[in-house]
Amino acid sequence: MKDLLRRLYEKVYGLICGTGTKLNIFHFQYLAVYRLHRLLKQTLSSREGDIIDVGCGEKPYKPWFKKFKSYIGVDIVKNKNVDVLVQEGYKIPLDDKFDVAICAQVLEHVQDLRIVDEIHGLLKNDGELILTVPFLYQIHDIYDFRRFTQKGIVDFLETRGFKVIHVKTIGGIGSTLGLLFLAWCECRLSKISRIISGCLLPLKLIMAFLINVLGLFFDSLDNTNKFYNGILIICKKISFSKRPAKIY
Incomplete structure (x- = not known):
């Protein structure tokens, strides 16, 4: 019965507020993704060639590539959209043929940051890595290991053989405080029964909108x-520089 109520609640909420990359202003995560998805x-719309999506999940960003020769999704969790299933810490068994790698909202969940070296090895010379990471954002998974500042992620990538050509912070004080408050409310509501949550849904929608x-x-x-909640980075593969002594 609890599972049925949960699924019903999620279905209704998704119909009203959107799902995936189509969240609307009534969704409690709207401020976290609105500018991120737009950027x-x-x-992605201008990128083409051979694409690799590292941590692809359900491949939500694939439709945003207007032209591509091939699109390969890599993940550690199996689903119908994953083309290459890997174990964390192991090599990705593909050739260095890719023009573009996308790794969106993934790096904070990866314990072994040598995954960035793997991505470097999969790209052609001058291939691009398009990376997004959260900053001021709630802990949202049991496997949530880190946050990078703007300077932190730039310095890290430049020690892994990339040249950063564009970096853009996402959000400000309003969206950061708003998304954190709404996420906190969602955490509190998740502790009560779905019947009560359903009764409170109109209030929740109005509050989220405001x-x-x-x-x-x-x-x-x-x-x-200084109060951004995410970062988008575009960088090009060059060559490996000397490894830093610091462990990230």
Whole structure:
């Protein structure tokens, strides 16, 4: 019965608020993904050739590539969209033929950061890595290991044989505070029964809408670049430089 109520609640919530890359302003995660998805879509639409999606999940970003010769999804969790199933810490058994690698909202969940060396090895010379990572964002998985600042991720990539050609922070004080508050509310609501949650759904939707609107407004007033909740990086493969002594 509990599972039935949970599935029903999730179905109704998804119909109202959207799912995947199509969340609307009533969703509690809207502020976390609105600008991220818009920037990613703009970035990916001009990329073409052989594409590898590392940590692909359900391949939500594949439709945003307008042209591609091949699209290979790699993950450690099996599903129908995964082309190459790997174990963390092991080599990805593919050739260095890829023009573009995308690794979106994945690096914080990977314990062994040598995955970046693997991506480097899979790219052609001058191949691109398009990477996104969260910063001021709640712990959202049991396997959630780290956060990078803007300088931290740039320095890390430059020690792994990449030249950063573009970096963009995502969000400001409004969206960061808003998404954290709504995520906290969602965590609290998850502890109560789905019947009560269902009764509170209209209130939850109104609250999310108001906070999301306010979050976008206060973001427009924030030019500090210190309260961002995510980062998008575009970098090119060059060559490996000397490994740093520091362990990330």
